[in-house]
Amino acid sequence: MPLRLTTLVLTMTAATALAAAPLAVAAPAPTSSTSTSQSTKAEATDSGGLRIVKTNPEGNAVTGAGFQLLDTSGMTITDGKTGSDGTLTYSGLAPGIARLKETTSGSPLLGTVPDQDVVIVPGPPTELPITDPYKAAALTLKVTDKTTGKGLAGAVANVVPKGAKDGKGAFTLTTGKDGTAKAPLPVGKKTGTIYTLIQTKAPDGYWPQTTSVDVTAVPGQPVTASFVNTSTAAPPTQKPTARPTNRPTASASGQPTPSSFPPTGPSSQGPLPSSSASTAADSDSVTISASPTDDAGPTGSLANTGSSSTTITLVFGGVALLLAGIAAFYLSRSRTRTGDAQSAADVGEHRRSSTD
Numbered sequence: 001m002p003l004r005l006t007t008l009v010l011t012m013t014a015a016t017a018l019a020a021a022p023l024a025v026a027a028p029a030p031t032s033s034t035s036t037s038q039s040t041k042a043e044a045t046d047s048g049g050l051r052i053v054k055t056n057p058e059g060n061a062v063t064g065a066g067f068q069l070l071d072t073s074g075m076t077i078t079d080g081k082t083g084s085d086g087t088l089t090y091s092g093l094a095p096g097i098a099r100l101k102e103t104t105s106g107s108p109l110l111g112t113v114p115d116q117d118v119v120i121v122p123g124p125p126t127e128l129p130i131t132d133p134y135k136a137a138a139l140t141l142k143v144t145d146k147t148t149g150k151g152l153a154g155a156v157a158n159v160v161p162k163g164a165k166d167g168k169g170a171f172t173l174t175t176g177k178d179g180t181a182k183a184p185l186p187v188g189k190k191t192g193t194i195y196t197l198i199q200t201k202a203p204d205g206y207w208p209q210t211t212s213v214d215v216t217a218v219p220g221q222p223v224t225a226s227f228v229n230t231s232t233a234a235p236p237t238q239k240p241t242a243r244p245t246n247r248p249t250a251s252a253s254g255q256p257t258p259s260s261f262p263p264t265g266p267s268s269q270g271p272l273p274s275s276s277a278s279t280a281a282d283s284d285s286v287t288i289s290a291s292p293t294d295d296a297g298p299t300g301s302l303a304n305t306g307s308s309s310t311t312i313t314l315v316f317g318g319v320a321l322l323l324a325g326i327a328a329f330y331l332s333r334s335r336t337r338t339g340d341a342q343s344a345a346d347v348g349e350h351r352r353s354s355t356d
Contacts, residue, residue, distance in 0.1 A: 049125030061086030137217035151179020
């Protein structure tokens with residue numbers, strides 16, 4: 001009995017040992033290492049990337065522009081800055097949608113672009129060109145009263161880029177209570193962009209300025225365009241001419257002289273009438289000619305540099321000379337006719353004497 005029990009125990013022990021031997025050989029160590037290598041290769045094939053190319057509006061590369069790549073929850077995936085060639089490359093990114101944010105433009109003259117969504121696809125990095133605009137200039141429109149310098153509200157001006165076709169990029173500004181209006185001016189060149197401002201409407205009670213104003217918008221710099229309006233109730237700028245006086249002055253060229261009536265004949269040396277008699281005889285006519293009406297003032301006269309008595313004396317003297325000349329002329333004519341008559345009588349007497 002003990003022998004049989006011992007044999008049974010040994011048989012069972014041997015069977016157990018044989019059953020356990022194949023289980024130890026069925027799990028070799030290299031199996032785990034082969035599975036890890038295949039998983040890494042699959043991950044590398046499924047990843048993607050992004051290559052940013054940064055330039056300014058004139059096509060030049062921009063160094064030092066900063067970018068962040070965010071996931072859908074707003075967490076930062078990666079970030080970096082563009083190099084000397086203006087590029088920044090992200091690699092090993094999981095496929096899907098990410099948010100790209102520009103944190104700095106890399107230049108004090110450039111602005112940044114708005115945030116944008118990008119799609120990451122498996123394979124080589126996807127190229128994404130980004131052009132930053134120049135910073136806008138800060139325009140201030142100012143309209144003032146010409147007399148007081150006070151700002152005028154309600155003035156309207158058109159702002160048009162110089163050389164723009166079909167008014168592209170034009171807009172309108174209206175001044176507020178302080179007489180000013182402000183707006184950003186887009187700039188397309190580093191050296192600046194020229195704009196023309198034209199006032200199209202003036203405040204009530206004012207004339208608008210008719211001349212336009214040109215300004216140069218430089219990236220990130222302030223610029224001012226000023227207009228001056230004149231009140232419609234303002235007095236005229238030209239002073240009225242002085243009203244002529246009623247008192248005429250002597251004219252150097254208006255008075256006739258005796259030379260205008262040269263005496264003829266041999267007896268032109270006769271005595272001249274006195275100036276006092278001529279003056280008294282014609283004093284009424286002198287008074288009438290020296291009293292012009294209020295409607296028609298004298299023209300072409302010399303300046304009145306003496307007293308009224310001097311002026312009257314000059315007028316009377318001129319009239320006296322005129323009358324003397326006329327008297328001398330008629331006297332010479334009378335003497336000539338008398339001489340001719342006497343000569344004719346002598347000739348007739350001579351003929352009668354010859355006949356006798």
